[in-house]
Amino acid sequence: MTATSPPPILATEGVTKRFGGVVAVDGVSIGIQAGTVTGLIGPNGSGKSTLFRLVSGEIPPDSGRVLLRGEAVQGRGASEINRLGIGRTFQLSRLYPQMSALENLVAVTRAPAAVAQARAMDVLEFVGLTALADEYAANLSYGQQKLVEFARVLVNDPDVILLDEPFAGVNPAMEERIIDRVHDLRRAGKTFLITDHEMRLIMALCSRLVVLDHGELIADGTPQAVRADPKVIEAYFGS
Amino acid sequence: MGTDLATAAQVVVSGLLLGGLYALLAGGLTLVFGVMRVINLAHGELLMLGAYVACLLFAATGLNPIVALLVSIPVLFVVGAVTQRFVVNRVVNAPLLTSLLLTYGLSLVVTGTAQAVWTNDYRSVPFITGGFALGEVSISRPRLLAFAVSLVLTGAAHVFLTRTRWGKAMRATAQNADVALACGIDIDRARMLAFGIASALAGAAGTLVSFLYSVYPEMGRAFMLKAFAVIVLGGLGSFPGALIGAMILGVVEAGAAYLSTTQIAEAVIYIMLLAMLLVRPHGLLGTAER
Amino acid sequence: MVAASVTGLAARRLTSGYTAAMVLLGVGVSLLPLMVSNYILTFVLQALMACALAGSWNLISGFTGYVSFGHAAFFGLGAYAAGIAIAKAAVPAPVAIASAAIVAGCAGLCLGYPALRLRGPYFAVGMLGVAEALRVGITVAEPVTGGGRGLVMPPQDVLLPAYFSMLALVVLIVAITRAVATRPVGLRLLAIREDEVAAEVTGIQTTRLKLVAFATSATLAGVAGGIYAWHMSYIDPTTVFAGSLTVRAIAMTMLGGQGTVFGPVIGSVVLSVIGEVTWARFPFLHNAVSGALIVVIVLFIPRGVTGVLQDRGVLPRSRTL
Numbered sequence: 030m031t032a033t034s035p036p037p038i039l040a041t042e043g044v045t046k047r048f049g050g051v052v053a054v055d056g057v058s059i060g061i062q063a064g065t066v067t068g069l070i071g072p073n074g075s076g077k078s079t080l081f082r083l084v085s086g087e088i089p090p091d092s093g094r095v096l097l098r099g100e101a102v103q104g105r106g107a108s109e110i111n112r113l114g115i116g117r118t119f120q121l122s123r124l125y126p127q128m129s130a131l132e133n134l135v136a137v138t139r140a141p142a143a144v145a146q147a148r149a150m151d152v153l154e155f156v157g158l159t160a161l162a163d164e165y166a167a168n169l170s171y172g173q174q175k176l177v178e179f180a181r182v183l184v185n186d187p188d189v190i191l192l193d194e195p196f197a198g199v200n201p202a203m204e205e206r207i208i209d210r211v212h213d214l215r216r217a218g219k220t221f222l223i224t225d226h227e228m229r230l231i232m233a234l235c236s237r238l239v240v241l242d243h244g245e246l247i248a249d250g251t252p253q254a255v256r257a258d259p260k261v262i263e264a265y266f267g268s
Numbered sequence: 269m270g271t272d273l274a275t276a277a278q279v280v281v282s283g284l285l286l287g288g289l290y291a292l293l294a295g296g297l298t299l300v301f302g303v304m305r306v307i308n309l310a311h312g313e314l315l316m317l318g319a320y321v322a323c324l325l326f327a328a329t330g331l332n333p334i335v336a337l338l339v340s341i342p343v344l345f346v347v348g349a350v351t352q353r354f355v356v357n358r359v360v361n362a363p364l365l366t367s368l369l370l371t372y373g374l375s376l377v378v379t380g381t382a383q384a385v386w387t388n389d390y391r392s393v394p395f396i397t398g399g400f401a402l403g404e405v406s407i408s409r410p411r412l413l414a415f416a417v418s419l420v421l422t423g424a425a426h427v428f429l430t431r432t433r434w435g436k437a438m439r440a441t442a443q444n445a446d447v448a449l450a451c452g453i454d455i456d457r458a459r460m461l462a463f464g465i466a467s468a469l470a471g472a473a474g475t476l477v478s479f480l481y482s483v484y485p486e487m488g489r490a491f492m493l494k495a496f497a498v499i500v501l502g503g504l505g506s507f508p509g510a511l512i513g514a515m516i517l518g519v520v521e522a523g524a525a526y527l528s529t530t531q532i533a534e535a536v537i538y539i540m541l542l543a544m545l546l547v548r549p550h551g552l553l554g555t556a557e558r
Numbered sequence: 559m560v561a562a563s564v565t566g567l568a569a570r571r572l573t574s575g576y577t578a579a580m581v582l583l584g585v586g587v588s589l590l591p592l593m594v595s596n597y598i599l600t601f602v603l604q605a606l607m608a609c610a611l612a613g614s615w616n617l618i619s620g621f622t623g624y625v626s627f628g629h630a631a632f633f634g635l636g637a638y639a640a641g642i643a644i645a646k647a648a649v650p651a652p653v654a655i656a657s658a659a660i661v662a663g664c665a666g667l668c669l670g671y672p673a674l675r676l677r678g679p680y681f682a683v684g685m686l687g688v689a690e691a692l693r694v695g696i697t698v699a700e701p702v703t704g705g706g707r708g709l710v711m712p713p714q715d716v717l718l719p720a721y722f723s724m725l726a727l728v729v730l731i732v733a734i735t736r737a738v739a740t741r742p743v744g745l746r747l748l749a750i751r752e753d754e755v756a757a758e759v760t761g762i763q764t765t766r767l768k769l770v771a772f773a774t775s776a777t778l779a780g781v782a783g784g785i786y787a788w789h790m791s792y793i794d795p796t797t798v799f800a801g802s803l804t805v806r807a808i809a810m811t812m813l814g815g816q817g818t819v820f821g822p823v824i825g826s827v828v829l830s831v832i833g834e835v836t837w838a839r840f841p842f843l844h845n846a847v848s849g850a851l852i853v854v855i856v857l858f859i860p861r862g863v864t865g866v867l868q869d870r871g872v873l874p875r876s877r878t879l
Binding site for chain 3: 307309355358359363364365366368369370372373374375376377378379380381383384489490493496497500529531532534535538539541542545546
Binding site for chain 1: 742758875
């Protein structure tokens with residue numbers, strides 16, 4: 030990285046969110062460069078999920094800003110933020126169960142109706158699910174559901190992709206497929222923010238890790254540096 | 269200008285007397301919601317059944333409606349517990365809309381059957397009438413009696429919920445059914461008990477209503493909507509909240525009825541219900557959802 | 559995999575056969591006036607009206623899962639808009655029905671805008687309150703509406719034109735539903751029903767879609783009310799704002815299958831016939847039967863007849879059904 034690195038594509042500035050008396054996210058500032066894969070890690074309850082929801086617009090922050098390409102987008106609503114170019118998956122996949130895999134993509138695509146189907150099929154092919162296009166989401170295996178949800182995010186070609194525990198409960202073959210696709214997309218200029226508890230995979234995938242604990246940012250750096258950081262070790266293994 | 273003050277006092281007193289009855293009715297609705305996340309749209313029909321118990325007993329034996337409480341409370345408790353056990357329990361973990369549709373269907377079944385059996389005729393129970401003056405405020409005797417009984421029953425239910433082992437089991441079920449189950453609480457029975465008590469409270473409210481208003485098969489709808497407005501106002505699932513909400517609603521209704529007509533007062537309540545829903549669209553559950 | 563799913567050529571044949579059967583039903587109903595008595599015609603007109611209410615309810619509630627317990631409000635508003643136009647301004651029927659559409663549609667927009675911000679269950683109860691408030695409002699506005707005694711229009715025999723108008727409305731509703739169901743917009747509406755948060759996060763403009771669906775639904779229900787007022791030449795608040803109108807629309811749609819094209823048609827045919835049979839003998843059990851049916855459907859066949867047939871492999875899983 031040079032001294033004059035380009036402005037981050039996605040940034041949070043002092044973002045804070047409280048639930049009742051609990052501060053779930055406490056003044057977190059992170060800047061993420063385009064075309065990178067960043068891991069967001071931390072113990073359970075550290076605020077990762079809340080930060081995802083704040084960035085994707087599901088909930089507004091109590092204070093602080095969320096910037097996409099330098100423009101403040103907090104409080105705009107999830108639908109608009111998605112349209113501006115941030116897509117996310119969920120920890121427990123949230124497909125529309127009574128729709129086929131293909132329909133799940135067609136439902137959300139913003140391609141014109143005439144080509145919606147073709148666009149959806151292309152994306153399903155990209156994640157290797159062509160054969161399951163007509164299967165109902167409720168009948169898919171856990172790993173397949175995660176892949177369809179990933180595809181559903183990709184169908185509108187977002188610049189920033191948030192993956193919430195993409196590897197939880199996924200078999201090794203599927204893990205590999207997800208990792209390959211993330212690398213493909215990163216090379217094509219996409220930006221990723223990924224949470225997971227599977228450190229082996231996070232270390233392999235990410236060029237940078239940010240660590241949350243009790244809603245606060247406690248470390249930010251290369252995987253090697255973060256792994257050696259005493260504060261991180263304390264957060265994971267301390268009382 | 270003493271008359272303005274007297275009028276205001278009159279409205280507040282009438283409203284509070286009404287509110288006591290609403291609290292009794294809404295207490296059950298909020299209890300069922302709190303324990304199993306079900307909005308029981310048949311709650312008004314339970315009130316209607318309680319009113320008919322009093323009417324029929326009075327017609328047959330001339331029984332005092334206050335004594336009829338000794339019948340309506342256990343009868344409605346059983347009706348509620350059985351309904352919970354065999355019907356509502358099947359949808360407790362389903363989305364809220366499923367149970368909403370189910371209880372809506374149940375309310376139609378009860379109303380329709382009541383129409384077939386008891387006809388659409390209006391009935392009433394001539395019981396104590398009249399009133400007395402307290403300064404410039406006149407107080408209706410039957411309403412005061414209904415208010416007093418309502419408060420006693422609501423208070424008894426509250427004590428049961430907070431002080432007894434079964435009450436605590438119910439509240440544990442309300443907080444987290446899985447944990448309650450793991451702690452050895454029979455959650456099916458806790459839910460049956462909750463629904464039974466809620467029905468008994470609604471039935472008692474109905475018995476009290478029988479000597480205040482006309483009794484007819486479709487009387488439940490308006491009461492259910494008011495009870496719902498009360499618990500939205502007081503916070504869904506909160507028993508003390510229901511008491512406060514009921515008092516507010518009672519005073520608003522009495523005020524609107526004084527300023528216009530009873531009919532418009534009804535409309536005001538419904539608009540208030542919608543307005544309250546809108547002011548706190550997500551905040552209905554007390555705090556913001558996590 | 560689904561055990562017995564119908565696929566390929568067989569599915570296409572079944573789908574077109576099913577659609578053809580529905581078209582035949584429509585043709586049969588339109589030829590009926592040549593063959594039967596006015597008594598039967600009046601019964602079929604009522605069934606068509608029920609079908610229009612069920613079909614319009616399905617557009618918002620069946621697709622998005624926003625169950626409206628106040629659908630009768632729009633029927634009632636439409637009936638009063640047309641009724642007042644006929645009684646006070648003596649306008650021709652098409653103008654009266656157009657004003658019904660406009661009033662109900664505008665009410666749908668104005669009420670939907672705030673009400674659709676409520677999550678499903680609160681929306682349902684809120685709409686119940688709205689319908690009651692409107693009924694009271696119409697009753698109170700006695701100088702214009704005639705109040706509780708009702709509104710009397712000059713009597714005229716319009717059975718046949720009313721019949722064909724209602725039939726045209728039903729065909730229009732089915733056509734709209736089919737157009738919606740077979741395009742991505744139908745899937746977007748279903749996505750709201752399946753998981754509204756996920757729909758938002760995937761960029762679906764849920765608020766706008768719900769509002770358009772709701773206003774369309776209200777407009778169509780209002781037209782049904784307008785035709786009813788024109789046909790009956792007498793309306794009163796208790797009849798046109800009756801909760802039972804909403805109840806039957808819900809029961810019919812749920813029976814046939816929510817969020818399907820022909821579900822409301824199937825449901826209204828079945829329930830109208832059952833209703834006609836039970837109505838004469840047990841007038842008050844009519845509502846109870848609808849209620850019992852809702853209970854049974856919720857407990858045992860939540861996806862309705864269409865869903866059951868699709869799960870059993872009798873019908874293909876096509877969105878055009």
